[in-house]
Amino acid sequence: MKIGILYVGIGKYIRLWDKFYSSCESMFLPQYEKKYFIFTDYPLKSSTNVQVSFQEDLGWPQNVLFRYQMFLRHKEELKHFDYLFFFNGNTEFLQIITPEEFLPTEKEALTGLEWHTYRNKPLQKYHYERRKNSQAYIPYNSGEHYYQGGLIGGESKAYIELLEQCSLMTETDLKRNITARWHDESYLNKYLLDKQIKILSTEYGRPQEWTVPPTPKIIFRDKNTILGASYICSLKKRNRLKLISKAIRNILNKLLKR
Structure with missing residues (x-):
């Protein structure tokens, strides 16, 4: 089985790469072959399982807003992987991640990470895009889960379709001078609305500074401290x-x- 890992390390964010790579290699589905696609403006050299793609610094929030378009530059190559996953630059794996707990079933196709803090809130409090003229618009009475943008992936065909649709929504909005409320995350939530996917809890993406859950398997390192x-x-x-x-x-x- 071949797994493609997508990673963005622009500007100082490249400082996070080494820890991500070493922990991913040893902890994330270690029994399978992995190849990393890193998008960076840093003069990093490609290696056996790391393919470096130059990406100029577009500034914030463009570096996250155009993430889908960045990845689609490698669409043809990405088709040859069984699974594709994107992880935030500050991701660190702390425990072994197994296929059974992480990979989606054939029926689910995609794996997403839920913000558990929304579970007990009314739908009206969800941070969806609420402007009707945006492609990311979600009505106040719709939705069930709010997904983080920092971890998303699944079967290659399903993930590439996600990239294409989210890219299209982004470009359509930008042509009308609209930027979704939470950028790439807003388009992701619109795309996943009412879809049946494998949902991961915060155990698989807990901010480092949080204390709950107490024994996370994956954390998002504190960028304020590191950068x-x-x-x-x-x-x-x-x-x-x-x-x-x-x-x-x-x-x-x-x-x-x-």
């Missing part, structure tokens, strides 16, 4: 400045056309 809170903040600040600049240009263009 620096100021770095994370600066990424978002630069994007806000770009948005303000864009808004001003749009206003000026409208005024000039009058």
Whole structure:
């Protein structure tokens, strides 16, 4: 069985790669052959089971918003894998992950990670995209699960279809100057709406700073500690400045056309 792993390490996020790779190799389905596709602007060299694809730094949130398009550049090669999985850059595997607990059944096709904090909340409180003009729109009375964007995958055919549809939704919105509320995660939740998939609990994706569940199998390392809170903040600040600049240009263009 062949498994393809998709990983994005742009800018300082490349610092997270070594820990991800070593823990994934030893803990994630260790009995199967794995190949890693890493998208980065760092001069990393490809190796036996690591294929490096140069990806320029598009800034935040574009680096996550265009994730689906990045992966589709390797669509033909990805078709030859049995399973494909994307993991957040700050993922670390702490315990052995077996096929039985992680891989979807034929009927499910995909595996997703649920935010358990939403389980006891009314649907109206879910952070779905609520603007009707967005492709990611989900009505207030719809939905059941809220999925994290940091872990998603499954059978290669099903996952590639997910990439294609989420990419299409993203591009359609961008052409109309719409950015979904939680970027790639919003489109993911729209695509998975009402689909029967294998649902993982927070045991398979617990933020490092949380204490529940007490013995997670997979964690998301604290980026503020590793990369620096100021770095994370600066990424978002630069994007806000770009948005303000864009808004001003749009206003000026409208005024000039009058």
